Amino acid sequence: MSNKTTILYVEDDPVNRLLVQRVLASEGYQMLEAEDGLSGLEVARQNHPDLILLDVNIPNMNGYAVSTRLKSLPETRDIPVIALTANVMEGDRSRALAAGCDGYIPKPIDVDSLPQQVAAFLKGKRESVEAVTKVQMLEEHTRRLVDSLEQTITELRDANDKLRRMEKAKADFIILASHELRTPLTVVYGYSRLLLSPTMQERMPPEVGMMLTKITEASDKLSNVVDAIVNVAVIDAKQLDLVFEQVDLGELALSIVEQFRPASQERGQQLQALNLSGFPTIHGDRNYLRRALSNVVSNAIKFTPDGGLIELWIEHTGDALDLVVRDTGIGIDRDQQDHIFDKFYVLENTALHSTSDTGFKGGGLGLGLSVVRGIVEAHGGKVFVESKGHDEANLPGSKFHLILPIHYVPPDLREKKK
Numbered sequence: 554m555s556n557k558t559t560i561l562y563v564e565d566d567p568v569n570r571l572l573v574q575r576v577l578a579s580e581g582y583q584m585l586e587a588e589d590g591l592s593g594l595e596v597a598r599q600n601h602p603d604l605i606l607l608d609v610n611i612p613n614m615n616g617y618a619v620s621t622r623l624k625s626l627p628e629t630r631d632i633p634v635i636a637l638t639a640n641v642m643e644g645d646r647s648r649a650l651a652a653g654c655d656g657y658i659p660k661p662i663d664v665d666s667l668p669q670q671v672a673a674f675l676k677g678k679r680e681s682v683e684a685v686t687k688v689q690m691l692e693e694h695t696r697r698l699v700d701s702l703e704q705t706i707t708e709l710r711d712a713n714d715k716l717r718r719m720e721k722a723k724a725d726f727i728i729l730a731s732h733e734l735r736t737p738l739t740v741v742y743g744y745s746r747l748l749l750s751p752t753m754q755e756r757m758p759p760e761v762g763m764m765l766t767k768i769t770e771a772s773d774k775l776s777n778v779v780d781a782i783v784n785v786a787v788i789d790a791k792q793l794d795l796v797f798e799q800v801d802l803g804e805l806a807l808s809i810v811e812q813f814r815p816a817s818q819e820r821g822q823q824l825q826a827l828n829l830s831g832f833p834t835i836h837g838d839r840n841y842l843r844r845a846l847s848n849v850v851s852n853a854i855k856f857t858p859d860g861g862l863i864e865l866w867i868e869h870t871g872d873a874l875d876l877v878v879r880d881t882g883i884g885i886d887r888d889q890q891d892h893i894f895d896k897f898y899v900l901e902n903t904a905l906h907s908t909s910d911t912g913f914k915g916g917g918l919g920l921g922l923s924v925v926r927g928i929v930e931a932h933g934g935k936v937f938v939e940s941k942g943h944d945e946a947n948l949p950g951s952k953f954h955l956i957l958p959i960h961y962v963p964p965d966l967r968e969k970k971k
């Protein structure tokens with residue numbers, strides 16, 4: 554770090570910046586630059602220069618507002634601020650001084666006298682404005698600030714509305730495109746399943762059967778991806794159309810255990826249903842709840858090495874049921890535990906997926922758990938995970954909780970009831 558006197562020049566015109574920078578650097582000053590009001594403030598706060606040359610007509614926050622702000626911040630209050638403006642409007646000088654500037658240099662800059670002017674301000678020269686004029690100028694300054702505040706808020710509101718419309722259009726597009734993808738996929742999947750029926754298989758050579766199995770598996774995987782994308786888009790757009798009915802959560806969990814049994818057996822894992830019966834039914838959407846629980850169970854299988862144990866049970870707590878899925882897998886770091894429910898959040902380096910000889914941790918899009926959270930929250934519930942941390946050697950495991958209220962009534966039904 555040098556001990557040179559530092560000058561910050563806030564100016565949007567690059568030609569002017571270059572000129573002043575050359576003139577003052579040749580006088581031995583260290584120059585800092587910013588091209589608009591906000592970044593000028595930022596540079597001033599970070600670098601605490603010895604003097605600030607501030608052009609008044611700069612983007613996003615004009616020089617008067619920047620000066621007022623600089624003088625209100627403890628860390629920049631004492632830095633002399635010199636306004637630079639083309640003297641087009643009557644009263645520019647008093648306006649600048651009223652807004653907190655310590656001096657004024659008219660533009661165009663006279664390169665011959667600039668070094669002396671700057672040196673004088675650095676030595677302590679301060680300009681002032683008559684009290685009466687100052688009051689008038691301050692009133693005007695306040696009015697302009699309020700004007701620009703209103704304009705900024707209006708612009709922000711309009712920009713925000715536009716973003717919302719774009720978000721909605723994006724979600725609609727994703728939903729539409731996914732439906733278009735799903736239709737032919739269903740056909741591929743349906744026909745390949747048909748071809749795989751025993752009577753059909755009898756009529757074809759074994760290698761054709763094997764190829765068909767690959768086609769079926771691939772199209773099944775693809776439809777799951779498409780489903781996950783649709784679900785996320787629908788949840789994002791708050792268009793999740795739940796069909797509420799009485800659902801026996803234990804029965805649903807049992808059927809999921811049966812559905813995933815072959816997958817877990819393939820990995821030598823034990824998938825166990827513990828305490829799942831005798832609980833009250835809950836008010837919910839069976840299909841979406843099935844998807845949520847499937848995602849959690851398939852993750853448990855995916856992130857537990859071969860031979861591990863996965864258990865499901867329900868606990869009745871107050872007015873809610875806590876559906877627990879516990880695995881003996883690789884676990885999740887504590888500081889990641891909230892983030893895994895975010896969209897596109899994948900902990901593993903995707904390059905590492907499926908590289909172990911067990912083939913576990915197969916890659917994913919990072920959508921599964923965000924769908925789980927969206928669905929559970931749409932049921933007035935919440936979801937969280939407990940794990941001692943991520944450790945692929947000691948396998949601390951993870952315990953996912955899906956807490957679902959028993960008597961949830963969604964807001965739109967509440968309205969209808971009134």
Ligand code: ADP
Nearest residue numbers: 852853856884893899900917918919920921922
């Ligand atoms: P995906 O499985 O498609 O990667 P998810 O949203 O389902 O996406 O999960 C996000 C991340 O959370 C996963 O990539 C994984 O790192 C972590 N995770 C989820 N479930 C488990 C689990 N049972 N054990 C360990 N890590 C898990």
